Amino acid sequence: MDQGEFALSDREFSRVKARVYKEAGISLSEAKRTLVVSRLGKILRALRLGSFDAYLDYLEQHGSPADAQDFVNALTTNLTRFWREDHHFTHLEGYIGQLMEKRPRQGANGRPKLRIWSAGCSTGQEPYTIALGLLAAFPNLKHWDFRILATDIDTNVVAKAAAGIYPEAELNGLSRERAALFEPAGAGQVRIPAAAREVVSFKPLNLMHNPWPMRGAFDAVFCRNVAIYFDKKTQGELFGRLGSILVPDGFLYFGHSENLGAGGADFRLVGKTIYQARAQQKARDAA
Ligand SMILES: C[S@@+](CC[C@H](N)C(=O)[O-])C[C@H]1O[C@@H](n2cnc3c(N)ncnc32)[C@H](O)[C@@H]1O
Incomplete structure (x- = not known):
C-alpha cells in the first residue's frame, strides 16, 4: 500500500x-x-x-x-444529506402533529414549548431537514417556542452548518416540493431560509462529556450514524444518557445500522430504528 x-x-x-x-x-x-x-x-x-x-x-x-x-x-466522518432516512421525518411529523393537538396552548412564557436535539449534526442537513419539514407541515409552529439544538464534536462542520449555505447539487434527488423550500444563493448554491435558520442553534459538543451542559428535556432526539463509530460499552452509556434527556414518551431516532435491540428498560422499539422513551421514566423540566 x-x-x-x-x-x-x-x-x-x-x-x-x-x-x-x-x-x-x-x-x-x-x-x-x-x-x-x-x-x-x-x-x-x-x-x-x-x-x-x-x-x-x-x-x-x-x-x-x-x-x-x-x-x-x-x-471524524461527516457523511450526511438532506432527508436522509426519510421515514424518520415522516414519523416525526406524525408525532409533532399529535403533540400540537395535546400540548396546552400556553407554556410558562406564554407559548407552548417544543425541543428537538440533533446530536452529531455534521454539516447541518439533519437539523435543517427537521426545521424545514416541520415549519412547512405546521405553519402554527411559528407561534410556538420551537427550538432545535444541533451539536457536533467537529468544530469545522458546526461552523459550516451555521452558515446554512449548500451546493445546489445537494438538492438532487429531492422532490420538487422539498427543493422549493430552499432559497437560491447564487453561484450554484442554495441557502436555508431565515425562518428555518432561526429555530436551529448550532453548538460544538462532545457527546462523551459528562454531564452535558443542557438542562432540559427534549421531545425528540436524533442521534443517527454517530454511535456506529463507538464500541458497545460507549454506546450503552450514551443510550442510557439519551434516555434520561427525553421527555417520557419522547422519541429517539438512530441510524440504519444502529440499534438498542428491543429497547431495554428505558425504551421500546416502535419502528425502524425508532425508539420511544418509556413513560415511567422520570419527567424532567423542559429547558
Ligand atoms: C456520519 S455523521 C452523521 C450526521 C447525521 N446525524 C446524519 O445521520 O446524517 C457523524 C457525526 O458524528 C460526529 N461525532 C463523532 N463522535 C462524536 C462525539 N463524541 N460527540 C459528538 N459528535 C460526534 C462526527 O463529527 C460526525 O459529524
Whole structure:
C-alpha cells in the first residue's frame, strides 16, 4: 500500500487509536489506517513534523486546545444529506402533529414549548431537514417556542452548518416540493431560509462529556450514524444518557445500522430504528 509521504507504524496507529478513543469515544478499525495517514498527514505537513510519533509527542507535550481539536476534526466522518432516512421525518411529523393537538396552548412564557436535539449534526442537513419539514407541515409552529439544538464534536462542520449555505447539487434527488423550500444563493448554491435558520442553534459538543451542559428535556432526539463509530460499552452509556434527556414518551431516532435491540428498560422499539422513551421514566423540566 502506498503510505504517501509518511509511514504509519503499528505502534503509531495504536497511539492514534488510543487518543481518539479517549478524546471522542471513536473506535478506529484497522480499515481506517489509510484515512489516518491521509488526514493526519496534512497536519504533519502543516506543522513540519517528520513522523506520526513526533506529532503525537507534540500533541501530548506542547499541543494547544486548537491542536487537540484539529486532531479530532481530522478523524471524524461527516457523511450526511438532506432527508436522509426519510421515514424518520415522516414519523416525526406524525408525532409533532399529535403533540400540537395535546400540548396546552400556553407554556410558562406564554407559548407552548417544543425541543428537538440533533446530536452529531455534521454539516447541518439533519437539523435543517427537521426545521424545514416541520415549519412547512405546521405553519402554527411559528407561534410556538420551537427550538432545535444541533451539536457536533467537529468544530469545522458546526461552523459550516451555521452558515446554512449548500451546493445546489445537494438538492438532487429531492422532490420538487422539498427543493422549493430552499432559497437560491447564487453561484450554484442554495441557502436555508431565515425562518428555518432561526429555530436551529448550532453548538460544538462532545457527546462523551459528562454531564452535558443542557438542562432540559427534549421531545425528540436524533442521534443517527454517530454511535456506529463507538464500541458497545460507549454506546450503552450514551443510550442510557439519551434516555434520561427525553421527555417520557419522547422519541429517539438512530441510524440504519444502529440499534438498542428491543429497547431495554428505558425504551421500546416502535419502528425502524425508532425508539420511544418509556413513560415511567422520570419527567424532567423542559429547558
Ligand atoms: C456520519 S455523521 C452523521 C450526521 C447525521 N446525524 C446524519 O445521520 O446524517 C457523524 C457525526 O458524528 C460526529 N461525532 C463523532 N463522535 C462524536 C462525539 N463524541 N460527540 C459528538 N459528535 C460526534 C462526527 O463529527 C460526525 O459529524
